[in-house]
Amino acid sequence: MNILLIYPEFPDTFWSFKHALKFVNKKASLPPLGLLTVASMLPESWERKLVDLNITPLTTRDIAWADMAFISAMAVQQESARKVIALCNKAGLKVVAGGPLFTSEHTDFPTVDHFVLNEAELTLQPFLDDLKNGTLKKIYSSELFPDITLTPTPQWDLLDINKYASMALQFSRGCPYQCDFCNVTALLGHKIRTKTSAQIIVELDGLRKLEWKDSIFFVDDNFIAHKAYLKKELLPRLIEWQRGNNSTTRLYTECSINLADDPELMRLMVEAGFTQVFIGIETPDNTALEACGKQHNTSRDMLENIRKIQQAGMEVQGGFIVGFDSDTPSIFQKQIEFIQKSGIVTAMVGILQALPGTRLYERMLKEGRLLHNSSGDNADSNTNIVPKMDIEILRKGYTDMMTQLYAPKQYYKRIRTLLREYKTPQFHERLRFSHLLAFARSTVLLGVVGRERFQYWKMLIWTFFHRQRALPHAITLAIYGHHFRKVCRLHLKETRRVAG
Numbered sequence: 109m110n111i112l113l114i115y116p117e118f119p120d121t122f123w124s125f126k127h128a129l130k131f132v133n134k135k136a137s138l139p140p141l142g143l144l145t146v147a148s149m150l151p152e153s154w155e156r157k158l159v160d161l162n163i164t165p166l167t168t169r170d171i172a173w174a175d176m177a178f179i180s181a182m183a184v185q186q187e188s189a190r191k192v193i194a195l196c197n198k199a200g201l202k203v204v205a206g207g208p209l210f211t212s213e214h215t216d217f218p219t220v221d222h223f224v225l226n227e228a229e230l231t232l233q234p235f236l237d238d239l240k241n242g243t244l245k246k247i248y249s250s251e252l253f254p255d256i257t258l259t260p261t262p263q264w265d266l267l268d269i270n271k272y273a274s275m276a277l278q279f280s281r282g283c284p285y286q287c288d289f290c291n292v293t294a295l296l297g298h299k300i301r302t303k304t305s306a307q308i309i310v311e312l313d314g315l316r317k318l319e320w321k322d323s324i325f326f327v328d329d330n331f332i333a334h335k336a337y338l339k340k341e342l343l344p345r346l347i348e349w350q351r352g353n354n355s356t357t358r359l360y361t362e363c364s365i366n367l368a369d370d371p372e373l374m375r376l377m378v379e380a381g382f383t384q385v386f387i388g389i390e391t392p393d394n395t396a397l398e399a400c401g402k403q404h405n406t407s408r409d410m411l412e413n414i415r416k417i418q419q420a421g422m423e424v425q426g427g428f429i430v431g432f433d434s435d436t437p438s439i440f441q442k443q444i445e446f447i448q449k450s451g452i453v454t455a456m457v458g459i460l461q462a463l464p465g466t467r468l469y470e471r472m473l474k475e476g477r478l479l480h481n482s483s484g485d486n487a488d489s490n491t492n493i494v495p496k497m498d499i500e501i502l503r504k505g506y507t508d509m510m511t512q513l514y515a516p517k518q519y520y521k522r523i524r525t526l527l528r529e530y531k532t533p534q535f536h537e538r539l540r541f542s543h544l545l546a547f548a549r550s551t552v553l554l555g556v557v558g559r560e561r562f563q564y565w566k567m568l569i570w571t572f573f574h575r576q577r578a579l580p581h582a583i584t585l586a587i588y589g590h591h592f593r594k595v596c597r598l599h600l601k602e603t604r605r606v607a608g
Contacts, residue, residue, distance in 0.1 A: 110155045112174035112201075113147055113266070115140035116181045116188035117161040120598055121485050122456050123184075124162075125273070127591035131546040131553075135271040136162035138325060141278060142180045142207055144262035146228050151236070158266040161188060171199045179220075180207030183463070183484025193219055204235070208295055212464040213481060214247070223247045227281075227296075229254035253297045256281060257304055261311050264318055274323045277311050279303055279342065283330045285364070286401040286467075287388070289429070292329045294465030300333040305345040312349055326361035331385075333364075335373055343373075346380035358533070360384035365405055368413035371420070378421035383533050385417065386425040392446040393439060396432035400468070414450045421531040423581075426452040430506055431460035433496045440505040444512055451525030453585050454592075455513060459491045459506055468493075489599045507599075514596050516560030519589045520567045523582060532577040543580060550587055558590070 118124045118136075125137045140160055147156050157173065159166050171177075177196050181189040186209055196203045197219050205217060206224040214223045222244060224231050230250040238244045256278075269275075280302040283292045315324070332338060350357065359381045367374060367385065377385075391397060394406045414424050428447065430439055447455045461482040462469040472478040477494040489510075495502050512518055554564045564586055571582040 109151075109175040110157070110173055111147075111150060112170055112177045113140075113143045113156060113158045114166060114177055114179045114192055115143055115158070115160040115162065116179070116185040116192055118185055119187065119485065120595060121184060121488070122592060122595050124595075125588070125591055127594045128587045129273055131549045131587050132273065132542045133545065134273040136160065137273050138276045138327075139267050139269075139272050140180065141262060141276040141327060142228075143178065144264065144266060145259065146178060146180070146206070146232065147263040147266055148260035149228060149232050156263070156266060160267075161192070163268060163271045166192060166195065168199070171196060171201055174201055176202045176204060179203060179205045179210075181205075181209040182207065183209050183212070183482060185209065186213075186484060190217075193217060206231075208291075209484075211249075211295060212291065216481070221246075223249070225249040226251075227254050229256065229259055253282070253299065253301060256301050257307065259303065259307075261307075261314055264314050269318055269320060274325050275315055275320055276325045276327050277308060278327050279308060279331065280328045280334060282333070284333055285330070285404060288401045288467040288471070289460060289463070290388075291463040291465045294463075296329070300330075302334055302337060305342045308342060309345055309349055316353060316355075321355070321357060323358040323360065326359060329362055331361040331363045332367050332370075332373060335370065339373055339376060343376040343380045347376070350381050355381075357381055358383045360386075362386040362388075365389065365408070365410060365413050368416045374417065374420040374422065378531075378533070381533075382422055384423045384425060386427065387414075387417075388427045389414075389452075390427065390429045391432065391435075391439070392442055393432070393434065395434045399434055400432060411446070411450055414452065415529055418451065418526065418529045419531055421533060423526060423530055424450070424452055425454040426450070426456065428455060428457040429460050430457065430509070431491055431493075431495050431497065431502055435497055437497070437501055437505055440509045444509055447513060448518060448522060448525070451522055451529055453519070453522045453526050454588060455522075457506070457510060457513065458485075459489065459502065460493065460495070461491055462493050510596050510599075514589065514592045516563040516589070516593075519592075520560070520563040520586075523567055523585050523589075524570060526585075527571060527575045527578050527582060530578065530581075532575065532581070546587060547583055550583055550590075554586055554590060560589070 120126055150156065159170055179189060179192060189209060193203055202221045204222045204224055205220045206228060210217065210223055211225045214225060224235050226249050230252055231248040235248045280300055281296045282298060282300045284298055284300060360383060363385050365387050389410060390402055397405050417424050428443055430443060462472045462478060463482050472493045479492045482492045483490060489503060489507055555561050567582060571579050
């Protein structure tokens with residue numbers, strides 16, 4: 109069979125980094141790791157072709173070539189997914205859908221022929237067996253969670269690898285925490301399941317064979333959930349791999365704030381090449397944290413924790429939420445002050461949304477406060493619940509907060525705060541043409557044409573004299589700021605249009 113693996117397009121969001129990618133001639137931040145893994149589970153005799161709509165358009169020739177289309181998507185990709193499904197339906201091409209979007213909301217996609225839901229290690233083989241026997245069902249799902257030590261290596265060779273800014277690996281699935289707004293445990297459970305360190309090394313070697321030397325994202329929802337295995341097994345193997353290959357590959361991941369409680373773990377992560385961690389901080393308000401089940405963020409000095417992590421050598425990127433039931437109009441200024449003091453340059457702030465499968469979703473449904481399905485974009489100035497705060501006050505407070513946080517003066521001030529605290533990695537990254545290209549374009553677009561040109565040059569001059577080793581990182585953050593401001597303006601324009 110000819111299998112067309114289709115990954116829908118991301119809209120213009122904070123996480124797309126579309127406007128930043130242009131500086132380095134890349135098309136997408138990350139590859140579709142789920143589809144690449146599914147590709148490795150298909151029969152060897154089948155032909156496979158990947159079309160990532162973030163990289164290249166879907167053509168009629170692609171559809172005509174295929175016997176079946178496999179589509180995987182997250183909620184934020186739902187608009188593009190609907191268009192892809194419609195194109196396949198029109199051409200009479202059978203559609204098989206899976207991934208987070210369809211696992212949570214498959215009833216919203218009636219024209220999909222077959223759903224392979226939950227984790228493919230358990231649900232794909234029954235589908236393949238029924239396909240062979242001519243006994244296909246509409247839905248394949250499982251309430252069990254697979255042993256991912258049996259998960260195959262993603263089929264990297266399907267990628268146009270040079271079009272991506274970063275590659276992606278997965279070490280673990282599941283999260284031990286009980287945050288009521290998060291759908292990770294609904295999809296992947298509370299029990300932490302991990303691959304072996306040998307599996308990870310094989311995946312890294314596979315990428316290296318394709319001459320990949322740029323950054324790699326460990327897509328785990330909480331990378332440090334299995335600390336003992338990390339410290340004894342995986343991180344020492346990563347350190348050995350980096351040294352053995354004379355590698356300067358930068359790694360980054362997501363984890364919880366209690367990383368700051370373990371100096372040994374931080375040291376090993378930095379030694380292994382981790383330079384960034386994304387942490388769900390959510391809010392500086394303890395009442396909201398306790399109410400949403402994020403107790404592990406309470407009873408601690410989060411600003412000091414962030415400082416410890418950054419001083420250890422990992423930049424903290426943060427997720428923040430407004431619109432909790434306990435929030436009052438004062439929360440917006442509290443969030444601004446916290447983010448500015450923390451030096452978190454990449455601060456992803458969104459209005460609370462209720463995702464299917466979460467305890468928050470069930471509570472909003474029970475209270476009659478659920479409006480519609482989530483957009484999946486938590487930074488689009490919108491919500492799908494009826495908040496306790498007046499909705500117009502919430503939207504205005506949010507848009508004012510984002511305008512302030514990403515105004516050049518505030519943004520570049522956070523860069524300097526970060527660079528004062530951040531311990532720049534000791535390994536020397538090889539200078540590449542893409543780095544020179546990014547710097548050249550940033551000097552023109554940000555330093556000459558951009559409204560932030562004064563702040564841009566002030567920051568670069570300060571960095572040159574005070575944190576010279578961090579100069580490439582400072583330029584990268586300035587480019588990120590350009591993207592964030594573009595997205596902010598887009599969402600603010602859309603919010604005003606809806607309000608009008």
